[in-house]
Amino acid sequence: MSLKDKLRLFVRHNRVILFGRLMFEALCETCSHTKHLGAADMLSDEVKFAADLRIRTHAIEKGMSIGSARVGFGQPKVLALIDDLFLFIRKFPTASIDEAVCVIERYIAYNAGRGCDMPEVKARYEQLLKAYKLRTPLNVGIRELKYSETAEAAQASFDVFSHSRYSIRDFGTDTVVDFKDIIGAIDMARKAPSACNRQPARAHIFKGEAAHKLLDFQGGCKGFANDMQYALLVTADMRQYFINERHQMYVDGGLFAMELLFSLHYKGLATIPLTTSYKSMKTRRMRKEFDIPSYEVPIMIIGVGAFKDEYKVAVSHRNPVEDYYCEHH
Ligand SMILES: Cc1cc2nc3c(=O)[nH]c(=O)nc-3n(C[C@H](O)[C@H](O)[C@H](O)COP(=O)(O)O)c2cc1C
Structure with missing residues (x-):
């Protein structure tokens, strides 16, 4: 081996040099994040502000889709959201807040239907409607579904199948999920593509009490x-990636997680993807408490349970198709 090749190998695989190169990459990423993440100057950027409002709007919709939703839940949050919607339309008068307005309307109706009137929320909502003229009424809030129809759709053509999957927050507790179906779904999800077929994904299976402990730690599925x-807990093994691919494991792991969600749906199981996006210290704690190797990155948790015969889901309105593409000529 020539001296040049030896030197190249040394530079490529030496840990101290790698640390320096990664620091440079991290610095470049930090500059981009500092400028573009939602947290940076949120109130003066329409897209960032709208994202914050959408997250909070969706939290209300999610709340209504929980099987045992507490009647009258979340009033302070809804009032705070309405205040910020006022601020948003004052700053960005041409922007649409149709989705938020329709979700709040459904929230008021949902609670009124259960004997909770919420006069303060109602009055503030009516003021909002005076300040903002609704453009397109949207079918948002919750949708009531029958498992018999879902089971049929889960075996149908892909367009019907994929549209019949929803995140479930209203699980049945009478039927025991068969472990064989979990393994069968993981077996199917192995077909997920990965860069250079590295197949870095792994599902850590937690059951019963262990699952509840992890879900409690996750924090986004209270109720x-x-x-x-x-x-x-879907993870991806970062040992299989190199310096230019620092985020590739999230792509490969995410594709596997999506395929697993579909496979579990195909098996007739009710699922919900749950975030594992934490700051570093919480990720470290999760690895320690749940025995996850330090070289695996968490992708997401998939909560699995049984369907009820009749269940409700959050609609989670999707943007029009034109918002999902742009053409380059
Ligand atoms: C990566 C990821 C993390 C999520 N985390 C949560 C969560 O912590 N809690 C929750 O209730 N829903 C969570 N969801 C579910 C989303 O709210 C849901 O996928 C979205 O509203 C679209 O609805 P659908 O899955 O019913 O089509 C998550 C979804 C994804 C993809």
């Missing part, structure tokens, strides 16, 4: 965590 029977 329905105990109705799930399994929690699958």
Whole structure:
């Protein structure tokens, strides 16, 4: 081997040099994040501000879709959201807040239907309607579904199949999920593509009490965590990637997770993807408490349970198709 090749190998694989190169990459990423992440100057950027409002709007919609939703839940949050919607339309008068307005309307109707009138929210909502003219009424809030129809759709052509999957927060507790179906779904999801076929994904299967402990740690499924029977923590092995591919494991792991969600749906199981996007210290704690190797990055948790015969879901309105593409000529 020539001296030049030896030197190249040394530079490529030496840990100290790698640390320096990664620091440079991290610095470049930090500059981009500092400028573009939602947290940076949120109130003066329409897209960032709208994202914050959408997250909070969706939290209300999600709340209504929980099986045991508390009547009258979340009033302070809804009032705070309405205040910020006022601020948003004052700053960005041409922007649409149709989705938020329709979700709040459904929230008021949902609670009124359960005997909770919420006069303060109603009055503030009516003021909002005076300040903002609704453009397109949207079918948002919750949707009531029948499992018999879902089961049929889950075996139909892909367009019907994929549209019949929803995130479930209203699980059935009478039927026991068969472990064989979990393994069968993982077996199917192995077909997910990965860069250079590296197949870095792994599902850590937590059952019963262990699942509830993980779901409690996750924190985004309060009110329905105990109705799930399994929690699958999907991770990806970062040892298979190199310096230019620092984020590739999230792509490959994410593709596997999506394929697993579809496979579980195909098997007739109710699922919900749950975030594992934490700051570093919480990720470290998760690895320690749940025995996850330090070289695996968490992708997401998939909560798994049984369907009820009749269940409700959050609609989670999708943007029009034109918002999903742009043409380059
Ligand atoms: C990566 C990821 C993380 C999510 N985390 C949560 C969560 O912590 N809690 C929750 O209730 N829903 C969570 N969801 C579910 C989303 O709210 C849901 O996918 C979205 O509203 C679209 O609805 P659908 O899955 O019913 O089509 C998550 C979804 C994804 C993809």
